[in-house]
Amino acid sequence: MPSDELLTAFIDGELNAAESDRIEKLIASDAQVAERFDFLSRSDLPFREAFEPVLAAAPSAKLTAMLAAIPSASEQRKATSGVSRRGFLSAIAACLVVGVAIDRAAIGISRSLRKPDEASEWRAVVAEYLSLYTPDTLSAPAGNRAQQVVQLSEVGSKLGLTLTPEAVALPGIDFKRAQLLNYDNKPLAQIAYLDPESGPMALCITPSTKGASAPDMENRRGMNVVYWSNATLAFMLIGHLPIDRMKALADGVRGSLAA
Template sequence: MTELNKGQMVTDEQLTAFIDGELNAADRNRIEGLIASDERVAERFDFLSRGTLPFTDAFQPMLAEAPAARLDAMLAAIPSTQESNVRDARIGRRGFLTAMAASFVAAIAVDRAVIGIGHRLSKPDEDAEWRAVVAEYLSLYTADTLSAPAGDHAQQVAQLNEVGAKLDLPLAPEAVAMPDVEFKRAQILNYDSKPLAQIAYLDPESGPMALCIVQSTKGVAAPDMENRKGMNVVYWSSATHAFMLIGHAPIDRMQQLAADVRAHLIA
């Protein structure tokens, strides 16, 4: 702290120290006299005094939202050559503001680092990508989309034979039939220059539903579940193909329907 000399104009730093109670008795007496006798000093004192607000309370909501655990872990790992000085330092109003600003800067750095690491560690999942495309497409379907008659058994056989030939997978109406769900059509779509089979159904309770199939070399995978575009998905794969059943029905019903279809396709 700079000592006060007679005749020297008081600085903002000295006034702040006066407000924070960091001056000795002689310097305090001199500044009190200047405040009483010098209008400029009095105005500056009034301005700086407005800064003596409850900063901790004011910024507590923002501090509570900061990633404290991650920030603490990061700071704990940084060696400090001034640890003893920091431990002994008195943190007043100015110290709190400085520490708060530094903590927010550090928190932003931590968040960006975590995001960057997440991007580097995540690898594209081709299986997930095709399911996302199917979900995007099927989310546009309504009951009216599938209102056309499904055709007789012979027409269903013809459609499924054509679709199955594109995928090198035998398909029959009995293999893809689901209880209480109406078969509507089977068609081939194009995904990433590869055939994608869509077998569309209309569930009277929940609306459009689809069994979709692509050729895959990922290997056998047991059924799993996810939610896309507000629809429930059950997906699995065989040694040669990947399957997904998607619709708005409850997940337990979707699981049962998928299990029935899977058993028929394996048989």
């Protein structure tokens, strides 16, 4: 099962020819992959048409000059034909400079118009990603313990961290899958759960150079977040449960991973 990130890159035409052919064959041959592809494709809305009046009213010359001075990861990639959703959303984010509040561009504006805070930027990206999840996103069976061990071992090895089903277990909440994503050219582990009452949750881990920090809390995109770090890794637990419940779950998994 390819990750959502890989499927989204396929939808946006950002894969090389070989990888694109591989994903296309998977969609044609695997019903589960096809269903996930259809779900993600439905978010491919006509953003250009929707924001055309806003872009027409923006001070184009000034914004173009500002954007030209901002380093962008996309400048390091080979330009592709057409306009992807990601590229277009990054462009309309500049409209926030003149007070146009576009929630969809919140992550883009933080990257484009200010020097990002590494410690919080990755949490914003995770929250944006998880906000797209529904219970149906995680409806597939989690597999038996042996399969879970393999998933967690592969993900943990990229982070130099020992992950086991017991270490990441959340009482009363179903483990669904562990997958490896990529953020800012660094591995980002996502361990996904499904709470019967509140819906999708995730424990995410990525390398960090900020050093150890005690647990803290925040709210992002309507979800509660508990985050902390050790000497080399940053952690966050995100979900829709009340913050006191999230704090208790985070304390438990934090203790298990430190053992």
